[in-house]
Amino acid sequence: MNNHDQQHVMEQNNRLDAMLQADSLAHRDQYIDNDGFSDRVMARVAALPAPAAFNANTRRRLLIIWSAALLALMTVMTAGAGDQFLVDAFMDLATKTITPNAVGLLLIVVATGVMGVGAASSER
Amino acid sequence: MALPENSDNDLIARVISCGDQHAFAELVKRHQSALRASLRKMTNGHVELADDVAQETFILAWKNIGKFRFEAKFSTWLYRIAFNAWQTEVRRKHELLLGEDATPEAEPTEPESTATNLRHDLARAMVDLSEAEHAAIQQCYYNDLSHDEAAYVLGIPLGTLKTHILRAREKMRQRLAAYTDSGVNDATLNCGVN
Numbered sequence: 462m463n464n465h466d467q468q469h470v471m472e473q474n475n476r477l478d479a480m481l482q483a484d485s486l487a488h489r490d491q492y493i494d495n496d497g498f499s500d501r502v503m504a505r506v507a508a509l510p511a512p513a514a515f516n517a518n519t520r521r522r523l524l525i526i527w528s529a530a531l532l533a534l535m536t537v538m539t540a541g542a543g544d545q546f547l548v549d550a551f552m553d554l555a556t557k558t559i560t561p562n563a564v565g566l567l568l569i570v571v572a573t574g575v576m577g578v579g580a581a582s583s584e585r
Numbered sequence: 586m587a588l589p590e591n592s593d594n595d596l597i598a599r600v601i602s603c604g605d606q607h608a609f610a611e612l613v614k615r616h617q618s619a620l621r622a623s624l625r626k627m628t629n630g631h632v633e634l635a636d637d638v639a640q641e642t643f644i645l646a647w648k649n650i651g652k653f654r655f656e657a658k659f660s661t662w663l664y665r666i667a668f669n670a671w672q673t674e675v676r677r678k679h680e681l682l683l684g685e686d687a688t689p690e691a692e693p694t695e696p697e698s699t700a701t702n703l704r705h706d707l708a709r710a711m712v713d714l715s716e717a718e719h720a721a722i723q724q725c726y727y728n729d730l731s732h733d734e735a736a737y738v739l740g741i742p743l744g745t746l747k748t749h750i751l752r753a754r755e756k757m758r759q760r761l762a763a764y765t766d767s768g769v770n771d772a773t774l775n776c777g778v779n
Contacts, residue, residue, distance in 0.1 A: 473758050474758060477754060477758050477761060478754075480707060481757075484704060484707055484726075485726040485727045485729065488622060488626060488727050489619070489727070489729060491622060493625075495617060498613075498617050498636065498639070498640075499610055499613040499617055501640060502610075502617075502640055502643045502644070503609070503610050503613065505640070506609060506643075507606065509648065511603075511604025512600065512647055512651050
């Protein structure tokens with residue numbers, strides 16, 4: 462395609478663009494009167510239950526996250542001795558000593574990881 | 586109850602938090618004209634079918650408003666629902682929409698001017714496009730969406746959308762060569778609009 466042809470196509474494209482812009486502007490400018498349309502929609506809406514604030518996926522993710530938090534809390538409360546649990550657990554792991562605290566911490570890490578992956582895949 | 590001072594997002598928040606039907610009714614009133622006009626274009630002038638799909642769109646919007654993320658504009662989100670609802674309808678009533686069964690909206694009976702012919706040819710050139718190309722032109726020009734928004738509405742990658750637009754423009758350019766060569770411009774087109 463030589464320069465003249467390219468210029469010709471470019472001009473045609475510009476004119477096409479102008480035509481489309483003008484036609485679409487006229488299309489957008491038209492107002493369609495409501496004429497009872499919204500009343501008909503709302504009559505159907507009134508028969509429906511209120512929309513859920515969270516969709517099914519969000520509910521599933523929240524359930525997983527809350528379950529993980531609950532599991533972690535229960536582990537801390539039962540396997541450890543209050544706020545010493547984490548310190549003891551890390552110390553035990555650092556010295557490669559298998560104690561209930563160390564096992565509890567490992568369980569929490571693994572469970573949280575599994576639930577995190579579950580939550581992430583429920584997004585897709 | 587009129588709520589003119591509230592933004593779309595305020596109204597949506599009220600619908601989500603307490604199922605406020607008045608707020609949703611206001612959203613319907615605000616967006617019904619643009620949505621119905623868009624669907625009339627999408628359905629090649631089937632007024633009743635377009636209104637049925639528009640109604641279904643708002644019902645789906647009510648049911649799924651909890652999924653609205655406030656990232657897109659509410660109107661863009663509605664166009665996406667409308668496009669999907671229309672696709673479902675096309676699949677359901679495919680035989681009805683093929684060819685001559687269409688009953689286009691009545692055109693005003695004005696004398697045949699260059700502008701009128703041009704708009705008819707523009708409409709015919711759009712009918713010649715593939716479904717995907719037609720949808721891309723519709724969203725970008727007639728619904729005035731950005732390429733990003735149009736890709737979101739159609740559920741396709743941005744690159745694919747741009748390809749559809751390029752191909753559609755090339756087909757339309759060839760089809761409308763008679764007009765584009767003779768120098769008919771938007772000013773001429775607007776003469777026939779009012």
